[in-house]
Amino acid sequence: MATSFPLSGVSSTQLEALRMENLGVWCALNTFKVDHRKFTFSQRKYLKEIYLSTNPFVSVRKCTQVGLTIWMILKVLHKLRYSEFVGPRVAKKAGFYFPVHDSVAKFSKDRLAPLVANIPEFSEVMSGQGSIELKQLGNSSLYMSYMGGTATKDSTPLDIICLDETRLMDVAEINQVEERLSGSMYPEIYKISTAGFPNDAIDKAFLQGNQKYWHTNCNCSDGVVLSDVFPDCIGQRRKKGGVIEYFYRCPACGKEDLDPQDGGYVMHNPGSRIDSFHIHHMLSPTKTAKS
Numbered sequence: 001m002a003t004s005f006p007l008s009g010v011s012s013t014q015l016e017a018l019r020m021e022n023l024g025v026w027c028a029l030n031t032f033k034v035d036h037r038k039f040t041f042s043q044r045k046y047l048k049e050i051y052l053s054t055n056p057f058v059s060v061r062k063c064t065q066v067g068l069t070i071w072m073i074l075k076v077l078h079k080l081r082y083s084e085f086v087g088p089r090v091a092k093k094a095g096f097y098f099p100v101h102d103s104v105a106k107f108s109k110d111r112l113a114p115l116v117a118n119i120p121e122f123s124e125v126m127s128g129q130g131s132i133e134l135k136q137l138g139n140s141s142l143y144m145s146y147m148g149g150t151a152t153k154d155s156t157p158l159d160i161i162c163l164d165e166t167r168l169m170d171v172a173e174i175n176q177v178e179e180r181l182s183g184s185m186y187p188e189i190y191k192i193s194t195a196g197f198p199n200d201a202i203d204k205a206f207l208q209g210n211q212k213y214w215h216t217n218c219n220c221s222d223g224v225v226l227s228d229v230f231p232d233c234i235g236q237r238r239k240k241g242g243v244i245e246y247f248y249r250c251p252a253c254g255k256e257d258l259d260p261q262d263g264g265y266v267m268h269n270p271g272s273r274i275d276s277f278h279i280h281h282m283l284s285p286t287k288t289a290k291s
Helices: 012-021 023-028 045-052 068-081 102-117 171-181 202-208
Strands: 057-062 093-098 134-137 140-146 160-164 188-194 212-216 234-238 244-248 263-267 275-279
Touching: 012 023, 023 045, 023 068, 045 068, 045 263, 045 275, 057 202, 068 093, 068 102, 068 134, 068 140, 068 160, 068 188, 093 102, 093 171, 102 140, 160 171, 171 188, 188 202, 202 275
Parallel strands: 057 188, 057 275, 093 140, 093 160, 160 188, 212 275
Antiparallel strands: 134 140, 212 263, 234 244
Protein backbone atom coordinates (compact mmCIF):
# COMPACT_ATOMS: atom_id res chain seq x y z
CA MET A 1 0.00 0.00 0.00
CA ALA A 2 1.55 3.30 -1.03
CA THR A 3 1.77 6.23 1.34
CA SER A 4 1.66 9.89 0.32
CA PHE A 5 5.39 10.35 0.78
CA PRO A 6 8.46 8.29 -0.16
CA LEU A 7 10.03 5.99 2.43
CA SER A 8 13.19 5.20 0.47
CA GLY A 9 16.35 6.01 2.38
CA VAL A 10 14.56 5.73 5.73
CA SER A 11 16.35 3.47 8.21
CA SER A 12 14.54 0.65 10.00
CA THR A 13 14.80 2.60 13.26
CA GLN A 14 13.31 5.72 11.67
CA LEU A 15 10.59 3.66 10.00
CA GLU A 16 9.61 2.06 13.29
CA ALA A 17 9.42 5.51 14.89
CA LEU A 18 7.21 6.76 12.05
CA ARG A 19 5.01 3.70 12.37
CA MET A 20 4.38 4.42 16.04
CA GLU A 21 3.90 8.15 15.51
CA ASN A 22 1.67 8.19 12.44
CA LEU A 23 -1.48 6.15 11.87
CA GLY A 24 -1.24 6.50 8.08
CA VAL A 25 2.26 5.03 8.03
CA TRP A 26 1.20 2.28 10.45
CA CYS A 27 -1.69 1.32 8.13
CA ALA A 28 0.59 1.34 5.09
CA LEU A 29 2.98 -1.09 6.75
CA ASN A 30 0.41 -3.46 8.25
CA THR A 31 -2.00 -6.01 6.80
CA PHE A 32 -5.30 -6.39 8.61
CA LYS A 33 -9.02 -6.73 7.97
CA VAL A 34 -11.89 -4.35 8.67
CA ASP A 35 -15.41 -5.81 8.57
CA HIS A 36 -13.94 -9.02 7.07
CA ARG A 37 -12.20 -7.17 4.22
CA LYS A 38 -8.55 -6.31 3.77
CA PHE A 39 -7.90 -2.69 4.72
CA THR A 40 -6.79 -0.57 1.76
CA PHE A 41 -6.88 3.01 0.53
CA SER A 42 -7.13 1.93 -3.12
CA GLN A 43 -10.80 2.86 -3.56
CA ARG A 44 -10.89 5.50 -0.84
CA LYS A 45 -8.13 7.93 -1.72
CA TYR A 46 -9.93 10.71 0.15
CA LEU A 47 -9.04 8.95 3.43
CA LYS A 48 -5.24 9.06 3.02
CA GLU A 49 -4.72 12.64 4.18
CA ILE A 50 -7.04 12.13 7.14
CA TYR A 51 -5.07 9.05 8.25
CA LEU A 52 -1.76 10.87 7.80
CA SER A 53 -2.87 13.94 9.75
CA THR A 54 -1.03 14.44 13.05
CA ASN A 55 -3.21 17.37 14.08
CA PRO A 56 -4.68 16.75 17.58
CA PHE A 57 -7.90 18.47 16.51
CA VAL A 58 -9.76 16.96 13.55
CA SER A 59 -13.39 17.41 12.46
CA VAL A 60 -14.96 15.61 9.51
CA ARG A 61 -18.28 16.65 7.97
CA LYS A 62 -19.26 13.62 5.93
CA CYS A 63 -21.87 11.55 4.18
CA THR A 64 -22.80 8.05 5.36
CA GLN A 65 -20.73 4.88 5.01
CA VAL A 66 -17.38 6.26 3.88
CA GLY A 67 -15.10 4.67 6.49
CA LEU A 68 -14.70 7.43 9.07
CA THR A 69 -15.83 5.46 12.13
CA ILE A 70 -13.09 2.92 11.40
CA TRP A 71 -10.60 5.78 11.10
CA MET A 72 -11.62 7.05 14.52
CA ILE A 73 -11.39 3.58 16.08
CA LEU A 74 -7.93 2.99 14.62
CA LYS A 75 -6.84 6.51 15.56
CA VAL A 76 -7.61 6.07 19.24
CA LEU A 77 -6.30 2.48 19.44
CA HIS A 78 -3.04 3.49 17.75
CA LYS A 79 -2.71 6.52 20.06
CA LEU A 80 -3.24 4.47 23.20
CA ARG A 81 -1.06 1.56 22.05
CA TYR A 82 2.00 3.76 21.49
CA SER A 83 1.40 6.64 23.92
CA GLU A 84 4.28 5.47 26.14
CA PHE A 85 6.68 5.17 23.20
CA VAL A 86 6.30 8.52 21.42
CA GLY A 87 5.92 12.18 22.32
CA PRO A 88 5.79 12.76 26.09
CA ARG A 89 5.81 8.95 26.60
CA VAL A 90 2.93 8.81 29.08
CA ALA A 91 -0.15 6.61 29.31
CA LYS A 92 -3.39 8.26 28.14
CA LYS A 93 -7.10 8.04 28.76
CA ALA A 94 -9.50 8.30 25.83
CA GLY A 95 -13.28 8.65 25.72
CA PHE A 96 -15.39 7.49 22.76
CA TYR A 97 -18.86 9.08 22.86
CA PHE A 98 -22.07 8.17 21.05
CA PRO A 99 -25.44 9.96 20.89
CA VAL A 100 -27.50 6.98 22.16
CA HIS A 101 -26.88 4.29 24.78
CA ASP A 102 -27.35 1.15 22.66
CA SER A 103 -24.64 2.38 20.27
CA VAL A 104 -22.04 1.67 22.96
CA ALA A 105 -22.74 -2.07 23.12
CA LYS A 106 -23.07 -2.39 19.34
CA PHE A 107 -19.80 -0.54 18.75
CA SER A 108 -17.91 -2.50 21.41
CA LYS A 109 -19.08 -5.93 20.25
CA ASP A 110 -19.55 -5.51 16.50
CA ARG A 111 -16.79 -3.06 15.49
CA LEU A 112 -14.14 -2.78 18.20
CA ALA A 113 -13.80 -6.41 19.35
CA PRO A 114 -13.37 -7.98 15.87
CA LEU A 115 -10.91 -5.26 14.83
CA VAL A 116 -8.73 -5.73 17.91
CA ALA A 117 -8.89 -9.51 17.61
CA ASN A 118 -7.24 -9.54 14.16
CA ILE A 119 -4.52 -6.98 14.99
CA PRO A 120 -1.96 -8.60 17.35
CA GLU A 121 -0.33 -5.26 18.20
CA PHE A 122 -3.56 -4.21 19.89
CA SER A 123 -4.83 -7.53 21.24
CA GLU A 124 -1.50 -8.45 22.89
CA VAL A 125 -1.65 -5.41 25.19
CA MET A 126 -5.38 -5.45 25.90
CA SER A 127 -5.94 -6.67 29.44
CA GLY A 128 -8.51 -9.46 29.21
CA GLN A 129 -11.91 -8.73 27.74
CA GLY A 130 -12.68 -5.81 30.03
CA SER A 131 -16.23 -4.50 30.08
CA ILE A 132 -18.33 -3.14 27.26
CA GLU A 133 -17.67 0.40 28.51
CA LEU A 134 -13.97 0.13 29.41
CA LYS A 135 -10.94 -1.39 27.68
CA GLN A 136 -7.34 -1.31 28.92
CA LEU A 137 -4.42 -1.14 26.49
CA GLY A 138 -1.38 -1.53 28.70
CA ASN A 139 -1.48 1.42 31.08
CA SER A 140 -3.81 3.39 28.84
CA SER A 141 -7.61 3.30 28.96
CA LEU A 142 -10.48 3.55 26.49
CA TYR A 143 -13.86 4.56 27.89
CA MET A 144 -16.98 4.16 25.76
CA SER A 145 -20.09 6.06 26.74
CA TYR A 146 -23.09 8.01 25.50
CA MET A 147 -24.27 11.54 25.97
CA GLY A 148 -26.85 10.68 28.61
CA GLY A 149 -26.57 11.31 32.34
CA THR A 150 -24.26 13.61 34.26
CA ALA A 151 -21.77 11.08 35.61
CA THR A 152 -20.70 9.89 32.17
CA LYS A 153 -19.64 13.41 31.24
CA ASP A 154 -18.13 14.67 34.48
CA SER A 155 -16.23 11.83 36.13
CA THR A 156 -12.93 10.61 34.62
CA PRO A 157 -10.40 13.15 33.28
CA LEU A 158 -9.40 12.43 29.67
CA ASP A 159 -6.63 13.19 27.20
CA ILE A 160 -8.47 12.20 24.02
CA ILE A 161 -12.13 12.67 23.11
CA CYS A 162 -13.81 11.02 20.12
CA LEU A 163 -17.33 12.13 19.20
CA ASP A 164 -19.28 9.99 16.72
CA GLU A 165 -22.34 11.61 15.05
CA THR A 166 -22.10 15.00 16.76
CA ARG A 167 -25.15 16.28 14.86
CA LEU A 168 -27.26 14.11 17.19
CA MET A 169 -25.61 15.53 20.32
CA ASP A 170 -26.63 18.61 22.26
CA VAL A 171 -24.04 21.40 22.01
CA ALA A 172 -24.14 21.99 25.77
CA GLU A 173 -23.35 18.31 26.37
CA ILE A 174 -20.47 18.42 23.90
CA ASN A 175 -19.05 21.43 25.74
CA GLN A 176 -19.46 19.57 29.04
CA VAL A 177 -17.58 16.54 27.72
CA GLU A 178 -14.78 18.69 26.34
CA GLU A 179 -14.21 20.05 29.85
CA ARG A 180 -12.84 16.62 30.75
CA LEU A 181 -9.74 17.61 28.78
CA SER A 182 -9.09 20.66 30.96
CA GLY A 183 -6.47 18.85 33.04
CA SER A 184 -4.61 17.29 30.11
CA MET A 185 -1.24 18.64 28.98
CA TYR A 186 -1.80 17.23 25.48
CA PRO A 187 -5.54 17.30 24.68
CA GLU A 188 -6.94 15.80 21.47
CA ILE A 189 -10.45 16.03 20.02
CA TYR A 190 -11.77 14.10 17.03
CA LYS A 191 -15.29 14.71 15.67
CA ILE A 192 -17.10 12.98 12.81
CA SER A 193 -20.70 13.25 11.72
CA THR A 194 -23.09 13.31 8.83
CA ALA A 195 -24.26 16.84 8.12
CA GLY A 196 -27.21 18.38 9.94
CA PHE A 197 -28.30 22.01 10.08
CA PRO A 198 -26.06 24.82 8.77
CA ASN A 199 -23.68 26.35 11.35
CA ASP A 200 -24.68 23.76 13.94
CA ALA A 201 -22.81 20.78 15.45
CA ILE A 202 -20.48 19.22 12.85
CA ASP A 203 -21.01 22.01 10.32
CA LYS A 204 -19.90 24.58 12.90
CA ALA A 205 -16.87 22.45 13.80
CA PHE A 206 -15.99 22.11 10.11
CA LEU A 207 -16.27 25.85 9.49
CA GLN A 208 -14.00 26.58 12.47
CA GLY A 209 -11.32 24.37 10.89
CA ASN A 210 -9.18 24.83 7.78
CA GLN A 211 -12.06 23.56 5.60
CA LYS A 212 -10.44 20.99 3.33
CA TYR A 213 -12.66 20.30 0.34
CA TRP A 214 -11.87 17.59 -2.20
CA HIS A 215 -11.22 19.14 -5.61
CA THR A 216 -11.73 16.68 -8.45
CA ASN A 217 -9.38 17.21 -11.40
CA CYS A 218 -10.86 18.62 -14.61
CA ASN A 219 -9.66 21.26 -17.07
CA CYS A 220 -10.18 24.07 -14.54
CA SER A 221 -7.00 25.30 -12.84
CA ASP A 222 -8.25 24.38 -9.35
CA GLY A 223 -10.51 21.48 -10.29
CA VAL A 224 -14.13 21.23 -9.22
CA VAL A 225 -15.87 20.53 -5.90
CA LEU A 226 -18.60 18.25 -7.20
CA SER A 227 -20.89 18.72 -4.21
CA ASP A 228 -20.91 22.49 -4.82
CA VAL A 229 -22.24 22.10 -8.36
CA PHE A 230 -24.60 19.13 -7.91
CA PRO A 231 -26.76 18.21 -9.84
CA ASP A 232 -25.13 20.08 -12.73
CA CYS A 233 -22.10 17.78 -12.40
CA ILE A 234 -24.16 14.80 -13.59
CA GLY A 235 -24.18 14.32 -17.36
CA GLN A 236 -25.95 11.76 -19.49
CA ARG A 237 -25.65 10.39 -23.01
CA ARG A 238 -27.72 7.95 -25.01
CA LYS A 239 -25.86 4.87 -26.21
CA LYS A 240 -26.80 2.35 -28.85
CA GLY A 241 -30.02 0.58 -28.08
CA GLY A 242 -31.42 3.64 -26.30
CA VAL A 243 -29.58 2.94 -23.05
CA ILE A 244 -28.82 6.13 -21.10
CA GLU A 245 -25.34 6.38 -19.59
CA TYR A 246 -24.64 8.72 -16.66
CA PHE A 247 -21.27 10.28 -15.86
CA TYR A 248 -19.62 13.03 -13.83
CA ARG A 249 -18.74 16.28 -15.56
CA CYS A 250 -17.52 19.77 -14.74
CA PRO A 251 -20.20 22.34 -15.61
CA ALA A 252 -17.55 25.09 -15.82
CA CYS A 253 -15.03 23.62 -18.29
CA GLY A 254 -17.25 20.89 -19.72
CA LYS A 255 -14.86 17.99 -19.20
CA GLU A 256 -16.73 14.70 -19.02
CA ASP A 257 -16.20 11.25 -17.50
CA LEU A 258 -14.51 12.60 -14.37
CA ASP A 259 -13.20 10.24 -11.72
CA PRO A 260 -14.40 11.91 -8.48
CA GLN A 261 -11.41 10.56 -6.53
CA ASP A 262 -8.87 11.87 -9.04
CA GLY A 263 -7.88 15.00 -7.13
CA GLY A 264 -6.97 16.16 -3.66
CA TYR A 265 -7.88 18.36 -0.70
CA VAL A 266 -7.59 22.14 -0.87
CA MET A 267 -7.83 24.33 2.25
CA HIS A 268 -10.47 27.05 2.03
CA ASN A 269 -9.63 28.49 5.46
CA PRO A 270 -5.84 28.04 5.83
CA GLY A 271 -5.59 30.30 8.88
CA SER A 272 -7.19 27.72 11.20
CA ARG A 273 -5.11 25.34 13.33
CA ILE A 274 -7.86 22.70 13.23
CA ASP A 275 -7.91 20.07 10.47
CA SER A 276 -11.43 19.85 9.04
CA PHE A 277 -12.53 17.77 6.07
CA HIS A 278 -15.65 17.66 3.90
CA ILE A 279 -16.54 14.28 2.31
CA HIS A 280 -19.53 14.07 -0.04
CA HIS A 281 -21.23 10.95 -1.38
CA MET A 282 -19.88 11.26 -4.91
CA LEU A 283 -16.49 10.29 -3.49
CA SER A 284 -17.87 6.99 -2.26
CA PRO A 285 -16.74 3.97 -4.32
CA THR A 286 -20.21 2.45 -3.89
CA LYS A 287 -22.07 5.39 -5.47
CA THR A 288 -22.36 5.84 -9.22
CA ALA A 289 -23.31 8.93 -11.22
CA LYS A 290 -26.63 7.25 -11.98
CA SER A 291 -27.43 6.54 -8.32
